[in-house]
Amino acid sequence: MGTETEMNGADLKPGFCPTDGEIEKWMASAFDMAKDALENGEVPVGCLMVYNNQVVGKGRNEVNETKNATRHAEMVALDQVLEWCRHGDVDPQSVCMRTVLYVTVEPCIMCAAALRLLHIPVVVYGCGNERFGGCGSVLDVSAAQLPHTGTAFKCVAGYRAQEAVEMLKAFYKQENPNGFLTLILVPLACLWSPSG
Amino acid sequence: MEPQSKRRKEAESDNADFWVALPVLSDQQSQDTELIPAFAAPITDKKETSRLIKELRSLYPLTGLTHIKRVRSHKSADGLYSPQVLLCLVSDAPDVDLHSESLAIESLLPPDIVRVEGLGLPFLVKIPAFPPLTRPQFQLASKHWPTTFHEDKQVTVALRGELFGGPQKARMQGYMEAALAAARAAAGLGSGQEPVGAAMVDPKEERILAVGHDCRGGNPLHHAVMVCIDLVARGQGGGAYSFEKYPACTAAMSPTSSHSKPAAESSKTIARVVEEGQPYICTGYDLYVTREPCVMCAMALVHSRIGRVFYGTASADGALGTKYKIHTQKDLNHRFDVFKGVLSQQCKDLYGLKDPIKH
Ligand SMILES: [Zn+2]
Ligand SMILES: [Zn+2]
Numbered sequence: 001m002g003t004e005t006e007m008n009g010a011d012l013k014p015g016f017c018p019t020d021g022e023i024e025k026w027m028a029s030a031f032d033m034a035k036d037a038l039e040n041g042e043v044p045v046g047c048l049m050v051y052n053n054q055v056v057g058k059g060r061n062e063v064n065e066t067k068n069a070t071r072h073a074e075m076v077a078l079d080q081v082l083e084w085c086r087h088g089d090v091d092p093q094s095v096c097m098r099t100v101l102y103v104t105v106e107p108c109i110m111c112a113a114a115l116r117l118l119h120i121p122v123v124v125y126g127c128g129n130e131r132f133g134g135c136g137s138v139l140d141v142s143a144a145q146l147p148h149t150g151t152a153f154k155c156v157a158g159y160r161a162q163e164a165v166e167m168l169k170a171f172y173k174q175e176n177p178n179g180f181l182t183l184i185l186v187p188l189a190c191l192w193s194p195s196g
Numbered sequence: 197m198e199p200q201s202k203r204r205k206e207a208e209s210d211n212a213d214f215w216v217a218l219p220v221l222s223d224q225q226s227q228d229t230e231l232i233p234a235f236a237a238p239i240t241d242k243k244e245t246s247r248l249i250k251e252l253r254s255l256y257p258l259t260g261l262t263h264i265k266r267v268r269s270h271k272s273a274d275g276l277y278s279p280q281v282l283l284c285l286v287s288d289a290p291d292v293d294l295h296s297e298s299l300a301i302e303s304l305l306p307p308d309i310v311r312v313e314g315l316g317l318p319f320l321v322k323i324p325a326f327p328p329l330t331r332p333q334f335q336l337a338s339k340h341w342p343t344t345f346h347e348d349k350q351v352t353v354a355l356r357g358e359l360f361g362g363p364q365k366a367r368m369q370g371y372m373e374a375a376l377a378a379a380r381a382a383a384g385l386g387s388g389q390e391p392v393g394a395a396m397v398d399p400k401e402e403r404i405l406a407v408g409h410d411c412r413g414g415n416p417l418h419h420a421v422m423v424c425i426d427l428v429a430r431g432q433g434g435g436a437y438s439f440e441k442y443p444a445c446t447a448a449m450s451p452t453s454s455h456s457k458p459a460a461e462s463s464k465t466i467a468r469v470v471e472e473g474q475p476y477i478c479t480g481y482d483l484y485v486t487r488e489p490c491v492m493c494a495m496a497l498v499h500s501r502i503g504r505v506f507y508g509t510a511s512a513d514g515a516l517g518t519k520y521k522i523h524t525q526k527d528l529n530h531r532f533d534v535f536k537g538v539l540s541q542q543c544k545d546l547y548g549l550k551d552p553i554k555h
Contacts, residue, residue: 067434067477068426069499075417079436082415092416109522110495114417117492131529134495138527139520141491148513149490 016121018050018100018156023124026050026102027159031126033060034104034167041174044104044167047073049081049120051099057081074103074111078118096120104164106157109134112141116150124156126164216357217368217506217535220517222524225329225351229337231322233286235304237315239267239279244314248281251310256284263327265342282341283318330355354535371397371404371484372508372539376546378409378420379486381444383549388413391546393444394420394485396428396478399503405431405481406447411439421485421493425478425500432477478502486543488514488536494522498530505534508543 018026026048033046037060049057059077063069081099085092096118101107104126107115112134115123123135123142134141135155143152239245249266258264270280286292289304299318323341328334331352334345353359360368372395379393390410397404408423418437423445429435431447439445478500486508489497494515497505505516505523515522516534523534 062436065434066426066429066436067432068429068436069478069501070422070425070496071436078417079415108495108499110492110499113490113492113495117416117490131527132495134491138525139491139522144519146491146513146519148511149492 016098017154018122018124022050022053022100023102023156023159026100027104027124027126029055030102030104031160031163033058034164037061038167038171043073044171045073047077047101047103049077049099049101051081051095056084056095056099070110072108072111074101074107075114077101078114078120081118093119100124104160105129105168106133106135106137106155108132109139109141113149115153116141116146119151120153121151122154122156124159126159127161127168128157215369215537215540217360217365217537218357219351219354219359220521220523220534220536221330221351221355222521224326225333229328229333229340230325231340232325234321234323234341235283235286235289235292235299235318236280236321237283237301237318238270239281239314240316241314242279245279245281248310248314252281252283252305255305255309256288258282258285261323261325263343263345264323265344268342281315282321282323286320359535367402368484368506368538371395371482372486372506372543374404374407375420375484375486375508376539376542378407378444379546380549381442382409382411382420383546385413385442390419391549392420392486394424394483396424397482397484398480399482400480404448408439408445409442411442411445414441417492419490419493421483421489422496424483424485425496428477428481434477482506484538486546487511488516488518491515491520491522494520497532498522498528501530502532504532506538507534507536508538508540510536 030046030048033048034044035046037046038044043061045061047059048055057077057080059073059075059080061073062071062076081096082092085095097120099120101115101120101123102125103123106125106127106129107123108129109132112123125135128135128137130137132138135157136142141149142155146152239248245267252266258266264282267279267281269277271277283304292299292303301312301315301318304318305312305315321341324337324343328337328343328345329348329351331345331347332355334343334347337343350359374395375393377393378395379391382389382393383391390412392410394408395404396406406424406427408420408427410420411418411423423437423439426435426437427439427445427447430437431449435447478497480503482504483497483502484506488507488509488511489505490511490513507516510518513519517536521534522528523532525531
C-alpha cells in the first residue's frame with residue numbers, strides 16, 4: 001500500500017507537523033474505525049482528532065439517526081473536540097490550533113470550511129472525494145483566500161488511499177439494495193491515486 | 197411618542213416595493229460576452245449570397261459556433277442596410293498579416309473553393325464566442341454580430357425583478373421578517389452571537405417550519421443556517437442539538453415527529469423520507485437568511501437538498517454569489533436557485549447591531 005503523501009495548503013506554524021510515525025499510528029486507528037463501520041453496515045469513514053498525542057474527538061457519520069444531512073463524521077468529531085475543551089475548561093481555539101485531523105477520505109466542502117472556522121492546521125487523509133471534496137477535488141477550500149472563514153490548513157493526502165477507496169466500494173456494493181441514496185450522501189470514493 | 201417597534205412595523209409593511217429579489221446566476225449566465233476576432237466581408241452582389249454561404253461553409257464550417265449567424269444586415273453610416281458575410285475566424289487563417297494595409301481576399305479564400313465574385317474587401321470583426329444564455333447577454337452579443345438565442349423566459353423575468361408578484365412578494369417579506377426578528381434576538385443576546393437569522397419555509401403549504409439565529413457564541417459552527425437545518429431535523433423527529441436556551445430558535449413540530457406514534461405519521465412526510473431513502477428533509481423547502489451563507493452553510497444546504505435560497509445582503513466570504521456560486525457548481529449533485537435582495541436594507545441594517553468593539 002502506498003505511503004506517498006502530498007503536501008499543499010497553508011504554511012504551518014514551525015514545529016507543527018505530524019511525523020511519519022504519528023501519521024502511521026493515527027491513520028491505522030482511523031482505518032480501524034472505517035473497517036468497523038463497514039462491518040456494521042455503516043459509512044466506512046474513520047475520523048479522529050488528535051491533540052497532544054491524545055484523541056480528543058472521534059466521529060462517525062450520524063446523518064441517518066439525526067435526519068440532519070450535515071452530520072458528517074468530521075462535524076461530529078469537531079463537536080467532540082469543543083465538548084472536550086468545555087469539559088476541561090480550556091480555550092477551544094488554542095487546542096484546535098494544535099489539533100490534527102486524521103480521516104480516511106478527503107473532507108467535503110462543508111467540513112473543510114468547518115475545519116477552517118475552528119483553525120485546525122493540518123488534515124491527513126486517505127483517498128480523495130471527487131463528488132464533494134473540499135481540499136481540491138471539487139473546490140480547494142483548504143487553501144482558498146477566505147479571510148473571514150477561519151484559517152487555511154495544510155493537507156497530507158494519499159495515505160493508504162487505495163485501501164480507503166476499496167472500503168467505500170465495498171460499502172456501496174453491500175448497500176446497493178436500497179439504492180443510490182447512500183451514494184449521494186457519503187463522501188464518494190474516486191479513482192484518485194497517490195502521486196509521486 | 198410612538199413605540200419603536202410599531203414604527204418599524206409600519207415602515208416594513210410600506211417597504212414591499214423598495215426591495216427586489218434578483219437571481220444569483222452562474223458565471224456563464226452573468227459574465228460579459230467573450231469575443232473572438234474573425235474576418236467578414238460585404239456582399240456586393242446579393243444574387244451571389246446563397247452560393248457564397250454554401251462555399252464558405254464548406255471551407256470554414258465554424259464548428260462550435262452554431263449560435264453565430266453567417267450573414268448580417270449591416271447599417272452603414274448613411275443609414276442604408278447592406279449584407280455582410282462571415283468568412284472565417286482569424287485563427288483559421290494563421291498566415292494572414294493583420295497589419296497589412298489591404299488584405300488580399302485570396303489569402304483567406306482559395307479561388308478553387310470559393311469564387312470571390314460578389315464579395316467586397318475583407319475586414320476584421322469580433323464575434324461572440326459562446327451562445328448568449330440571458331437576454332442581457334443576447335443584447336450585448338448582438339451589438340457585435342447577430343446570434344441565435346434560446347430564451348429561458350423565467351430567467352428573463354427574474355432578471356427584470358418581476359418573478360415574484362404582489363401576494364407572493366408579501367409572503368416572502370413575511371418570511372424574511374421572521375429571520376430578521378431572530379437576527380435581532382441574537383444581537384440582543386450578546387456573548388458572541390452574530391446578528392444573522394434564518395427561516396425555513398415549506399412554500400407549498402406556505403408555512404414556516406423553523407426559525408433560527410446565529411449561536412456561534414455557544415458553538416463556533418452554529419451559524420444561523422446550520423441551526424435552522426438542525427431545527428428542521430428536530431421538527432421531523434431527529435436533530436443533533438438542543439437550542440432550548442435560545443427562545444428565538446424554534447421549530448414547528450410536524451405531526452410526524454417522533455413524539456407521535458408512527459401510525460399517526462402523515463403519508464406526506466413519510467413519503468419525503470422513504471421515497472428518497474434518506475432524510476433529505478429540506479427537499480423542496482425555501483430558506484430565507486438575512487445574509488449570504490458562508491462556504492460551510494452553503495454546502496450544508498447542498499447536502500440537505502434545499503429547494504431555493506433567498507438572502508437579504510451579500511457577505512464578504514459568501515458562497516452563493518460572492519466568493520463561490522456553490523448552487524451552480526457543476527461537479528456537485530444538487531443545484532438550486534438563489535435570489536438576493538429580499539428586504540435588503542433591513543438586512544444590511546443588522547450589521548449596525550454588532551458589538552462595535554469586537555466588530
Ligand atoms: Zn463533510
Ligand atoms: Zn455559515
